[in-house]
Amino acid sequence: MQNIKNYIEQHKQRMLDELFELLRFPSVSADPKYKPDVLNTAAFVAKKLSDAGADNVEICQTAGYPVVYGEKIVDPARPTVLVYGHYDVQPPDPLELWHTPPFEPTVRNGKVFARGACDDKGQFYMHVKAFELMMQTDQLPCNIKFMIEGEEEVGSDNLGTFVKQNKDRLKADVILISDTAMISMEHPSLETGLRGLSYLEVEVTGPNRDLHSGVYGGAVANPATILAKLIASLHDDNNRIAIPGFYDDVIDLTDAERKAINNAPYDNNEYKADLGVDELWGEAGYSTFERTGTRPTLEVNGIWGGYIGEGAKTVLPSKASAKISMRLVPNQSSEVITKLFTDHFLKITPPFVKVKVTPHHGGEPVVTPTNSIAYQAAQKAIAESFGKEPIPTRGGGSIPIVALFEAELGIKTVLMGFGLDSDNLHSPNEKYDLFNYYKGIETIPLFYKHFTELSAK
Numbered sequence: 153m154q155n156i157k158n159y160i161e162q163h164k165q166r167m168l169d170e171l172f173e174l175l176r177f178p179s180v181s182a183d184p185k186y187k188p189d190v191l192n193t194a195a196f197v198a199k200k201l202s203d204a205g206a207d208n209v210e211i212c213q214t215a216g217y218p219v220v221y222g223e224k225i226v227d228p229a230r231p232t233v234l235v236y237g238h239y240d241v242q243p244p245d246p247l248e249l250w251h252t253p254p255f256e257p258t259v260r261n262g263k264v265f266a267r268g269a270c271d272d273k274g275q276f277y278m279h280v281k282a283f284e285l286m287m288q289t290d291q292l293p294c295n296i297k298f299m300i301e302g303e304e305e306v307g308s309d310n311l312g313t314f315v316k317q318n319k320d321r322l323k324a325d326v327i328l329i330s331d332t333a334m335i336s337m338e339h340p341s342l343e344t345g346l347r348g349l350s351y352l353e354v355e356v357t358g359p360n361r362d363l364h365s366g367v368y369g370g371a372v373a374n375p376a377t378i379l380a381k382l383i384a385s386l387h388d389d390n391n392r393i394a395i396p397g398f399y400d401d402v403i404d405l406t407d408a409e410r411k412a413i414n415n416a417p418y419d420n421n422e423y424k425a426d427l428g429v430d431e432l433w434g435e436a437g438y439s440t441f442e443r444t445g446t447r448p449t450l451e452v453n454g455i456w457g458g459y460i461g462e463g464a465k466t467v468l469p470s471k472a473s474a475k476i477s478m479r480l481v482p483n484q485s486s487e488v489i490t491k492l493f494t495d496h497f498l499k500i501t502p503p504f505v506k507v508k509v510t511p512h513h514g515g516e517p518v519v520t521p522t523n524s525i526a527y528q529a530a531q532k533a534i535a536e537s538f539g540k541e542p543i544p545t546r547g548g549g550s551i552p553i554v555a556l557f558e559a560e561l562g563i564k565t566v567l568m569g570f571g572l573d574s575d576n577l578h579s580p581n582e583k584y585d586l587f588n589y590y591k592g593i594e595t596i597p598l599f600y601k602h603f604t605e606l607s608a609k
């Protein structure tokens with residue numbers, strides 16, 4: 153432990169400078185105008201893996217952005233850890249709400265502000281630095297493989313094929329991912345599940361062209377009004393999702409599981425104050441952590457139609473649209489839910505308008521085991537570096553590849569994230585606390601040590 157701390161202390165500044173370099177690449181996978189930057193980021197990651205001591209580093213081409221691979225096989229008889237992360241980031245918009253530019257990392261109050269600071273550059277880069285540390289201090293106890301992709305934020309569409317075509321190369325005993333959050337640094341936690349996702353776009357069309365709202369208004373249905381009504385009908389008075397069959401496959405938690413989740417430290421007033429809301433909202437009968445981690449939800453991610461420019465325009469729009477996503481829990485299937493949504497939405501469409509539903513990406517929910525050697529190793533590592541046992545929690549976000557890894561490779565995942573929910577992921581002023589960054593670099597080698605020791609027993 154002391155030699156880990158010493159190494160970090162000696163190389164602190166350089167480890168931060170390198171993270172800054174990584175954060176300066178605007179690797180936005182959603183917007184084609186950033187394509188050269190995304191590709192340059194992959195090259196940078198490959199170089200840093202090599203520099204840290206990885207062998208067989210390769211920028212693996214896919215039908216989309218490449219996957220960066222690298223490995224260190226110390227002894228084929230030892231266990232192997234596959235580290236997954238993503239070097240792409242979400243678009244930085246709305247730019248005007250950033251206090252400092254999203255791709256010019258800036259430290260304020262001990263936190264680095266930049267797009268990707270926490271999700272996921274700051275987090276996966278901890279693994280690269282922890283690997284360097286283990287190589288330099290001669291304490292890498294087992295084999296390690298890195299797989300850092302560039303399309304996570306757009307649904308990892310090409311990763312399934314990559315995994316299928318590289319089953320041998322990706323063979324491992326466990327997958328280790330830092331792309332989730334802890335409750336707080338005072339209450340370290342380990343996520344033991346992720347929600348799935350079903351994402352769609354709906355388009356409501358009324359008249360065949362935009363109309364003068366005075367000339368035609370009152371005689372023709374306004375697609376924006378109809379869309380608003382349709383969307384409002386998707387939740388009932390208990391804020392449950394009103395799509396027939398939606399909850400059919402949901403596995404209810406046992407009383408003991410619910411109790412464990414509700415034992416996690418949570419302050420209702422702090423939660424509300426942080427978000428600037430007077431009251432919380434959600435499915436009746438469930439607590440906040442249950443709602444975000446264990447229950448399925450439906451959200452409107454965007455809604456538009458008609459005139460949204462400066463000033464006023466009296467128009468009855470021809471079309472109105474919305475992007476809608478549903479978070480899924482075990483044992484729901486994104487395919488089934490997408491179909492249930494589509495059928496329902498078409499069924500409730502009134503005759504005044506036409507509706508088109510277009511599915512986007514999806515992903516399956518997962519729960520990760522808490523009785524595995526790898527989970528115990530993560531528990532021990534965190535207990536050692538934080539001085540406190542981690543609390544198991546269920547994460548509300550989605551990492552679709554986790555279910556795919558399990559299905560294709562038969563390998564389970566440990567979600568050892570060091571972010572915070574308040575790190576503004578996907579939002580302006582994303583940040584990552586330097587304390588968390590260095591704490592992660594300190595904890596990861598301990599995971600390897602415990603994982604290798606427990607595997608040998």
Ligand code: BES
Binds near residue numbers: 346
């Ligand atoms: N790292 C997040 C997922 C996450 C965040 C999990 C916080 C747990 C806690 C990941 O990069 C992400 O944003 N995933 C997307 C899904 C993807 C298909 C666009 C998400 O959850 O919306």
Ligand code: MN
Binds near residue numbers: 272304331
């Ligand atoms: Mn992420």
Ligand code: MN
Binds near residue numbers: 242271305577578
């Ligand atoms: Mn993300």
